[in-house]
Amino acid sequence: MTQDELKQKVAYAALKYVKNVPIIGVGTGSTVNHFITYLADIKADIEGAVSSSEGSTALLKKLGIPVLDLNAVGTIEVYVDGADEINPLKQLVKGGGGALTREKIIAAASKTFVCIADGSKCVDVLGKFPLPVEVVPMARSFVAREIVKLGGQPVWRDFITDNHNHILDVHNLDIRDAIKWEQTINNITGVVAVGIFGMRPADVVLVSQGDEVVTL
Numbered sequence: 001m002t003q004d005e006l007k008q009k010v011a012y013a014a015l016k017y018v019k020n021v022p023i024i025g026v027g028t029g030s031t032v033n034h035f036i037t038y039l040a041d042i043k044a045d046i047e048g049a050v051s052s053s054e055g056s057t058a059l060l061k062k063l064g065i066p067v068l069d070l071n072a073v074g075t076i077e078v079y080v081d082g083a084d085e086i087n088p089l090k091q092l093v094k095g096g097g098g099a100l101t102r103e104k105i106i107a108a109a110s111k112t113f114v115c116i117a118d119g120s121k122c123v124d125v126l127g128k129f130p131l132p133v134e135v136v137p138m139a140r141s142f143v144a145r146e147i148v149k150l151g152g153q154p155v156w157r158d159f160i161t162d163n164h165n166h167i168l169d170v171h172n173l174d175i176r177d178a179i180k181w182e183q184t185i186n187n188i189t190g191v192v193a194v195g196i197f198g199m200r201p202a203d204v205v206l207v208s209q210g211d212e213v214v215t216l
């Protein structure tokens with residue numbers, strides 16, 4: 001199976017977690033795009049989705065799924081999103097698609113976070129995937145220097161986020177204590193969000209490996 005077929009398979013498996021769930025939180029990325037496509041098949045049964053990015057919003061609308069404002073809905077029952085890395089504690093690195101801030105907000109506002117990924121995303125220690133950090137543009141160089149002091153190598157991504165901010169992709173981190181790293185980077189003034197989901201890990205991780213989808 002190709003990586004995209006694995007993504008499609010795991011996206012399908014997530015459908016059982018949104019049965020009888022009227023409002024669904026929806027993440028961002030190629031795996032989630034498959035999930036949105038499947039969600040369109042059951043759109044008559046749902047009220048709508050809360051979206052984590054302009055990209056997901058566009059696809060949801062194109063497929064006729066109502067997009068709801070997080071401010072207008074209560075707690076979200078289920079949030080479905082992908083990941084760039086997943087450790088055995090279900091802590092994640094996310095933000096490869098640059099949507100980490102809104103993804104973190106929806107994850108925080110959700111009862112159950114279902115993470116969907118192909119097997120290549122599972123790691124023992126987070127940090128091989130360059131860690132995305134969203135920063136206020138004027139703070140970019142300052143935050144980069146602070147991250148260098150912590151041992152990271154920040155690289156400015158040529159990208160503007162949906163919140164009109166910049167992204168630093170931080171190489172060379174060994175994220176064994178995910179919560180400590182999350183708090184440390186969060187505490188740098190000018191950081192909007194760091195792509196470590198340590199304090200709010202996934203509740204369920206679905207991983208497609210070969211022919212099967214494994215639940216962690």
Ligand SMILES: O=C(CO)[C@H](O)[C@H](O)COP(=O)(O)O
Nearest residue numbers: 029030031082095096097099
């Ligand atoms: O965090 C993300 C976007 O900000 C994505 O979930 C992550 O990058 C995985 O993407 P894909 O499903 O395309 O592999």
